[in-house]
């Protein structure tokens with residue numbers, strides 16, 4: 137079957153067409169229209185502006201995704217619609233959900249509301265290298281994005297237990313804030329990881345919050361404050377590139393150390409055989425590599441999404457929608473436009 141995926145929870149207007157057959161999925165087309173330039177001057181995403189841009193772009197993205205997939209007759213060639221229903225920015229989500237509801241109503245197609253974080257988890261089903269299909273549940277997920285830092289035990293398709301989470305800021309948010317303090321622009325994650333390659337993390341050591349706590353939770357607001365105080369102590373002089381790189385490297389190490397330590401602790405505690413990394417911060421090369429190494433040492437399978445599916449996209453929403461549809465065909469079929477309560 138073919139599913140149209142729609143994602144508008146933050147600053148990307150995204151759509152994808154996915155082909156699903158049994159446990160196998162294949163992306164037919166995938167379009168992401170980014171608003172990064174618009175929000176960069178504000179240092180973060182402005183919800184009302186994001187919604188306005190989604191409204192402006194959604195029609196174009198829809199035409200393009202169908203064109204790339206070679207779809208001429210929507211009613212005949214698309215079997216269901218999956219849309220992000222939350223969490224995310226309310227005004228932005230409404231644009232995608234309203235569009236999806238309208239399509240579902242016009243073409244009488246089942247509508248599947250997808251949790252954005254579940255979408256990130258399923259981005260791993262787009263990793264051709266790992267046969268997740270053969271992985272046994274429970275699977276451990278580390279979801280790291282601009283809004284979330286969560287350790288989730290996946291007991292089956294659609295069955296989850298949150299076993300650890302951030303008590304304040306998300307790790308991606310901490311990258312963004314640290315980058316802002318260092319004058320590196322938005323989004324901060326890619327900028328910090330790039331400049332950190334040239335830095336020495338031992339030069340300005342920073343604390344790894346909650347690294348020794350017994351639970352599986354995280355906290356990132358203290359790390360951001362530590363960067364702020366460090367910059368204050370260094371005085372007002374203009375930071376040279378090497379100092380910025382050293383601070384970025386220390387920040388990255390402190391942020392990742394705690395993520396990795398708690399993830400491996402959770403893997404041992406729950407005796408999982410597979411670990412999946414996902415969310416925008418999963419684009420971080422050092423995080424990908426260190427988790428790979430630690431998983432190999434522990435003898436467990438490990439997957440991270442292909443780079444293009446790390447940050448927000450609609451292919452992951454379509455995959456999550458597809459597996460949800462397989463499980464709940466009856467309810468999905470009934471959920472056509474008007475009576476589809478997507479939890480809004």
Ligand code: KG4
Nearest residue numbers: 281282283308325326416417419420447448
């Ligand atoms: O999943 P995502 O696209 O949007 C949310 O659902 O939040 O994640 C965006 C986050 C941003 O905070 C961005 O700075 C971070 O992912 N990010 C990275 C990297 N690339 C993106 N963080 C660290 N290293 C990266 N290479």
Ligand code: ZN
Nearest residue numbers: 281415416448
């Ligand atoms: Zn996301």
